[in-house]
Amino acid sequence: xxxxxxxxxxxxxxxxxxxxxxxxxxxxxxxxxxxxxxxxxxxxxxxxxxxxxxxxxxxxxxxxxxxxxxxxxxxxxxxxxxxxxxxxxxxxxxxxxxxxxxxxxxxxxxxxxxxxxxxxxxxxxxxxxxxxxxxxxxxxxxxxxxxxxxxxxxx
Amino acid sequence: xxxxxxxxxxxxxxxxxxxxxxxxxxxxxxxxxxxxxxxxxxxxxxxxxxxxxxxxxxxxxxxxxxxxxxxxxxxxxxxxxxxxxxxxxxxxxxxxxxxxxxxxxxxxxxxxxxxxxxxxxxxxxxxxxxxxxxxxxxxxxxxxxxxxxxxxxxx
Amino acid sequence: xxxxxxxxxxxxxxxxxxxxxxxxxxxxxxxxxxxxxxxxxxxxxxxxxxxxxxxxxxxxxxxxxxxxxxxxxxxxxxxxxxxxxxxxxxxxxxxxxxxxxxxxxxxxxxxxxxxxxxxxxxxxxxxxxxxxxxxxxxxxxxxxxxxxxxxxxxx
Numbered sequence: 001x002x003x004x005x006x007x008x009x010x011x012x013x014x015x016x017x018x019x020x021x022x023x024x025x026x027x028x029x030x031x032x033x034x035x036x037x038x039x040x041x042x043x044x045x046x047x048x049x050x051x052x053x054x055x056x057x058x059x060x061x062x063x064x065x066x067x068x069x070x071x072x073x074x075x076x077x078x079x080x081x082x083x084x085x086x087x088x089x090x091x092x093x094x095x096x097x098x099x100x101x102x103x104x105x106x107x108x109x110x111x112x113x114x115x116x117x118x119x120x121x122x123x124x125x126x127x128x129x130x131x132x133x134x135x136x137x138x139x140x141x142x143x144x145x146x147x148x149x150x151x152x153x154x155x
Numbered sequence: 156x157x158x159x160x161x162x163x164x165x166x167x168x169x170x171x172x173x174x175x176x177x178x179x180x181x182x183x184x185x186x187x188x189x190x191x192x193x194x195x196x197x198x199x200x201x202x203x204x205x206x207x208x209x210x211x212x213x214x215x216x217x218x219x220x221x222x223x224x225x226x227x228x229x230x231x232x233x234x235x236x237x238x239x240x241x242x243x244x245x246x247x248x249x250x251x252x253x254x255x256x257x258x259x260x261x262x263x264x265x266x267x268x269x270x271x272x273x274x275x276x277x278x279x280x281x282x283x284x285x286x287x288x289x290x291x292x293x294x295x296x297x298x299x300x301x302x303x304x305x306x307x308x309x310x
Numbered sequence: 311x312x313x314x315x316x317x318x319x320x321x322x323x324x325x326x327x328x329x330x331x332x333x334x335x336x337x338x339x340x341x342x343x344x345x346x347x348x349x350x351x352x353x354x355x356x357x358x359x360x361x362x363x364x365x366x367x368x369x370x371x372x373x374x375x376x377x378x379x380x381x382x383x384x385x386x387x388x389x390x391x392x393x394x395x396x397x398x399x400x401x402x403x404x405x406x407x408x409x410x411x412x413x414x415x416x417x418x419x420x421x422x423x424x425x426x427x428x429x430x431x432x433x434x435x436x437x438x439x440x441x442x443x444x445x446x447x448x449x450x451x452x453x454x455x456x457x458x459x460x461x462x463x464x465x
Binding site: 124 | 329338343358365386
């Protein structure tokens, strides 16, 4: 059977997890935009303090780092360090034909760990709590990747 | 039929869009190299001011941020925040078997939006113009991802 | 035959190269954690200097950039600029059905170039040596991407 078909429930599980993670990642860009507009600052390029429709009263201070904007940028960087690798590792893992139960536990478990990581980071919880959620996701990613590598080496 | 076959025009459309975007992303690294060599600066690692064949007259100032180099780094970071997610979302979208017309509009539309974003950022156009091109690409990405998610949930 | 099957040796080659690169990328996050714990510093978020189990004696200096931590962050950023694009380009390249020899040379050659790049960066070798390894990997990536694009345009 075609493994990359939405009729295959393991692949459909991956597609649901992957698209939620992509939407999560893209949301960080939009959240940065929202915060830059709220704060009227946190910009990065010299041309961003030219007078325009979206910035009618420019000020050189707008180029200073803004704490509320920088928080979202850090969350986004953490996404970049994790999500692209999950997206590929998950797809390759699905091609090793895991059971539906295992696929759901790992793929949805990863999604939940990342959403909790976001919640903890966004609301500035302690480093320990944030690190715990990150660790869960990272271990799932490592497990899926190692199982896929072992499967490929077995042929 | 095998959906991931270049005989499938929808998949071929994706491959063309994806490879152009990958080449675009890789070009940013090379453009950073070119600018660092032109400026003889904008380096980041302490060992980069050791005397070598490529840096015969080292100077501690070479580690200071350089405006012309930093611009390319910002463009590249914007690529990292967008392109990896487009590459996966586009592939999954293609697996939902959209019509060729829709696939071409969305995938090539995304490529055009990113090339215009680059042109606007590279030449330091206003933030508003750059933001407009970014928004077009981001909305295409969100649309493809949501349609794929809905298709996966429908099974 | 199903091209995305581990019985296909070209695909298995890709899976081995891709999973090693994913593990390499994820290791950079863990290496950052290890160094932050060794240095008790190099943190980035204001909440990271709250007193917790993992940080029993917080100090504002812990938020200052730490050279040993920053080195790993730079290596990781270099990974983010390269690996996600390799992961997708390699997969699409495999779908163009290259010979096993060519696939092995390019995919494993890329892996070796990145591991050497890491070794050179980690031990602070000269910029020239690091740049050489990066260049080999980047040229392999560009070559695979161009060959895939040409194949897609040929249909």
